[in-house]
Amino acid sequence: MQFSAFILAxxxxxSALAADPLVINTPxxxxxxxxxxxTWSGGxxxxxxxxxxxxxxxxxxxxLIFDTSYQFSGEAAPAGTTxxxxxSDVSGDQASTAPIVVSNSCEPPxxxxxxxxxxx
Numbered sequence: 540m541q542f543s544a545f546i547l548a549x550x551x552x553x554s555a556l557a558a559d560p561l562v563i564n565t566p567x568x569x570x571x572x573x574x575x576x577x578t579w580s581g582g583x584x585x586x587x588x589x590x591x592x593x594x595x596x597x598x599x600x601x602x603l604i605f606d607t608s609y610q611f612s613g614e615a616a617p618a619g620t621t622x623x624x625x626x627s628d629v630s631g632d633q634a635s636t637a638p639i640v641v642s643n644s645c646e647p648p649x650x651x652x653x654x655x656x657x658x659x
Contacts, residue, residue: 540644558583563626565636569611570644571618577609578637582628593621593638 541614560583566575588609590599593652609624616622618641625635 554644557658558630561586561628561632561634563624563627563634564620565624566639569613569616569622569639569641571613571641573613573614573644575611577611577624578636579607579626582632583628583638584629586626586628588627589625591623591625592616592618592635598622613641616641 561582563579569575576617585605589597590611592598620641621638623635623638625632
């Protein structure tokens with residue numbers, strides 16, 4: 540019984556050591572109000588994904604992702620905001636994207652308050 544527990548533990552350690560490094564793909568662009576799928580590869584088992592604005596606030600946080608992608612809605616980051624995506628795996632390894640500036644393309648722009656109609 541002890542031998543099989545040792546083999547199991549050895550196998551888990553070996554698989555963790557043999558895992559490919561965690562690499563996150565930086566998207567070409569982020570567009571305000573549009574969803575973007577962030578993907579990554581490598582690492583071990585499940586992980587977490589976060590999106591962090593330039594002021595350090597976390598604007599998207601997903602725990603226990605069992606896949607290699609994260610859908611960022613784009614609603615929490617107005618045009619001009621810089622966003623960095625960070626992925627962590629179960630062993631504590633992390634990868635992050637380069638900073639990405641959010642482009643404006645909402646129709647109408649949601650960061651501008653429309654003028655009120657004149658009362659007649």
